[in-house]
Amino acid sequence: VSGEFDRIAEIRRRAARRSSSVVLGIGDDAALLRPAPGCDTAISTDLIVEGVHFNLDWASAELIGHKALAVSVSDMAAMGARPFAALFSIALPAALGDEFQRRLYAGIFALAGRFAIQIVGGDSSSSPGPVFVDSVLVGEVERGRALRRSGARPGDDLWVSGTLGSSAWGLELLRGGARLETSAGSDHDAILTHLAPEPRVALGRALAERRLAAAAIDLSDGLSSDVRHLCEESHVGVVIEAAALPTHRPLEAALHGGEQFELLFASRPAVASDVAELTDVLGLSLTRIGRFGGPQDRVLLDNDGTTSPLSAKGWDHFASR
Amino acid sequence: VSGEFDRIAEIRRRAARRSSSVVLGIGDDAALLRPAPGCDTAISTDLIVEGVHFNLDWASAELIGHKALAVSVSDMAAMGARPFAALFSIALPAALGDEFQRRLYAGIFALAGRFAIQIVGGDSSSSPGPVFVDSVLVGEVERGRALRRSGARPGDDLWVSGTLGSSAWGLELLRGGARLETSAGSDHDAILTHLAPEPRVALGRALAERRLAAAAIDLSDGLSSDVRHLCEESHVGVVIEAAALPTHRPLEAALHGGEQFELLFASRPAVASDVAELTDVLGLSLTRIGRFGGPQDRVLLDNDGTTSPLSAKGWDHFASR
Numbered sequence: 180v181s182g183e184f185d186r187i188a189e190i191r192r193r194a195a196r197r198s199s200s201v202v203l204g205i206g207d208d209a210a211l212l213r214p215a216p217g218c219d220t221a222i223s224t225d226l227i228v229e230g231v232h233f234n235l236d237w238a239s240a241e242l243i244g245h246k247a248l249a250v251s252v253s254d255m256a257a258m259g260a261r262p263f264a265a266l267f268s269i270a271l272p273a274a275l276g277d278e279f280q281r282r283l284y285a286g287i288f289a290l291a292g293r294f295a296i297q298i299v300g301g302d303s304s305s306s307p308g309p310v311f312v313d314s315v316l317v318g319e320v321e322r323g324r325a326l327r328r329s330g331a332r333p334g335d336d337l338w339v340s341g342t343l344g345s346s347a348w349g350l351e352l353l354r355g356g357a358r359l360e361t362s363a364g365s366d367h368d369a370i371l372t373h374l375a376p377e378p379r380v381a382l383g384r385a386l387a388e389r390r391l392a393a394a395a396i397d398l399s400d401g402l403s404s405d406v407r408h409l410c411e412e413s414h415v416g417v418v419i420e421a422a423a424l425p426t427h428r429p430l431e432a433a434l435h436g437g438e439q440f441e442l443l444f445a446s447r448p449a450v451a452s453d454v455a456e457l458t459d460v461l462g463l464s465l466t467r468i469g470r471f472g473g474p475q476d477r478v479l480l481d482n483d484g485t486t487s488p489l490s491a492k493g494w495d496h497f498a499s500r
Numbered sequence: 501v502s503g504e505f506d507r508i509a510e511i512r513r514r515a516a517r518r519s520s521s522v523v524l525g526i527g528d529d530a531a532l533l534r535p536a537p538g539c540d541t542a543i544s545t546d547l548i549v550e551g552v553h554f555n556l557d558w559a560s561a562e563l564i565g566h567k568a569l570a571v572s573v574s575d576m577a578a579m580g581a582r583p584f585a586a587l588f589s590i591a592l593p594a595a596l597g598d599e600f601q602r603r604l605y606a607g608i609f610a611l612a613g614r615f616a617i618q619i620v621g622g623d624s625s626s627s628p629g630p631v632f633v634d635s636v637l638v639g640e641v642e643r644g645r646a647l648r649r650s651g652a653r654p655g656d657d658l659w660v661s662g663t664l665g666s667s668a669w670g671l672e673l674l675r676g677g678a679r680l681e682t683s684a685g686s687d688h689d690a691i692l693t694h695l696a697p698e699p700r701v702a703l704g705r706a707l708a709e710r711r712l713a714a715a716a717i718d719l720s721d722g723l724s725s726d727v728r729h730l731c732e733e734s735h736v737g738v739v740i741e742a743a744a745l746p747t748h749r750p751l752e753a754a755l756h757g758g759e760q761f762e763l764l765f766a767s768r769p770a771v772a773s774d775v776a777e778l779t780d781v782l783g784l785s786l787t788r789i790g791r792f793g794g795p796q797d798r799v800l801l802d803n804d805g806t807t808s809p810l811s812a813k814g815w816d817h818f819a820s821r
Contacts, residue, residue, distance in 0.1 A: 208544060208718060209639070210544070211541070211542055212540065221531070223531070223587075226590075226623040226625050228632075257530075258532075266544075268589075269547075300545060303547070308627065308630045309627070315543075315587070315636050317543065320532075322534075327524065412527065412528070
């Protein structure tokens with residue numbers, strides 16, 4: 180029910196027209212979208228639940244709003260799509276009050292504005308339990324250009340953007356009592372990576388537009404889990420070089436730490452220099468960390484010349500550990 | 501994260517290809533959609549929460565799945581759109597187990613199959629509290645044909661499909677201890693209307709294709725609330741004739757009872773006979789219950805010649821009453 184938002188005049192007023200691909204925004208039974216000619220529509224949802232994915236002790240309402248949107252924008256980046264519209268279904272305990280909702284939306288609108296994403300609908304409810312935020316993202320991508328998980332081939336390079344393991348490190352710091360407001364230096368950066376991840380939309384778009392990636396995924400569950408998705412969907416194996424991993428954290432955090440929201444992608448070796456050039460264009464480091472091949476669906480780790488199977492340690496967020 | 505479903509092989513297997521407007525379904529970072537040429541994409545979300553919108557004492561997992569989907573399919577009907585894809589974000593307490601999730605999806609798939617709706621993604625989480633189900637529906641509607649809330653004009657007829665007040669009546673029966681399995685006759689029908697509403701997709705499509713409606717909304721909050729949305733968005737008033745309301749229940753239930761999911765729409769008087777003919781075509785009663793006009797945004801009730809303002813009594817589902 181897009182119209183549920185009629186009750187929330189402020190949200191409707193702030194959900195200003197931002198995208199030419201939106202025909203009708205908040206205020207009717209549904210929103211109407213019309214992606215650019217020649218584009219497919221990408222759609223994805225991400226659910227975050229208090230006590231499972233975040234904690235009110237260390238995440239402000241604004242940061243929760245930011246992260247809810249960032250996580251689903253990251254799905255658009257992983258598809259090479261340009262995000263343009265979002266809907267939010269939110270259940271809040273009455274005790275948190277209207278101010279919490281206002282601040283949650285402030286976090287959403289701040290990030291949405293940066294990516295020209297228009298909020299076009301959603302639903303709201305009271306919650307007899309935890310905070311619940313479902314983020315629905317819609318993007319557009321030129322037909323045939325979407326970055327699927329299934330295109331990697333033996334011989335392709337495995338690339339990753341940014342650094343690995345800092346979100347997991349930030350979470351460890353938060354668990355140990357550190358807080359964003361009172362931290363500094365690399366600790367502050369790690370906590371910020373965990374609480375306010377930056378989706379790699381510009382990278383995803385560049386890879387799609389220049390046809391530089393054969394397959395891609397975003398790192399939500401962690402390298403060891405997500406690389407397995409690429410291998411399974413592409414029916415190939417991969418060998419990861421431990422020494423190449425871009426991280427200042429323990430190897431375990433780099434391999435298994437989740438919620439990093441970097442892009443992991445496969446590229447043909449012939450375009451390696453074109454991929455490397457994107458680092459300067461985007462101001463974002465890109466690192467070759469392995470090569471596809473070997474036994475089908477097998478993920479191997481090469482650690483100083485010793486190769487062993489890399490098992491996927493599931494990232495179950497913090498509550499279930 | 502469409503890919504979250506990788507964990508749920510059965511769901512992916514059952515989410516068979518049903519729609520030619522789906523390019524890529526479950527299993528990647530996002531689904532890819534391509535509505536029919538000349539169509540806009542309609543999108544809407546509906547959130548239902550245990551203890552707010554439903555109760556495990558009287559709704560089975562299958563019925564919860566049915567209702568979650570039915571409610572958002574009804575939004576598509578109200579826009580005149582043909583639903584073709586859905587995503588579900590679901591948080592379940594661990595205590596309910598995998599069997600509950602399997603049955604919830606059985607309810608979803610049964611209804612989705614009837615409307616040729618393909619499940620193309622979603623997300624899942626554990627819940628430290630109640631069951632949460634967010635249903636995201638995507639439909640397609642020919643450009644310029646969508647049934648908005650804003651097109652009613654003074655002099656238009658106000659129509660409603662089906663009957664009014666039976667869902668509210670069914671809820672009263674459930675509260676009083678009645679159950680679907682042990683009820684009969686009109687009590688059974690009322691409970692079924694509440695637990696397993698039937699979205700009016702064929703009516704919405706007929707109104708859009710034949711250009712018979714100037715404005716439309718579905719009755720989720722109740723007649724007195726939803727007619728107000730039509731008036732406010734269309735900047736008109738309306739007079740409802742109490743004697744014309746199609747109901748076998750108390751007037752209060754017909755006026756204010758929510759979750760009936762019939763369509764309420766405005767039509768020019770010139771097409772009244774065309775609208776009336778749809779009753780036979782669709783096997784669904786359509787009743788003229790009022791006329792737009794009078795003071796702007798004012799909703800009046802004509803009860804045996806005595807006209808009085810009809811206030812919107814919010815339908816807060818059962819938990820908050």
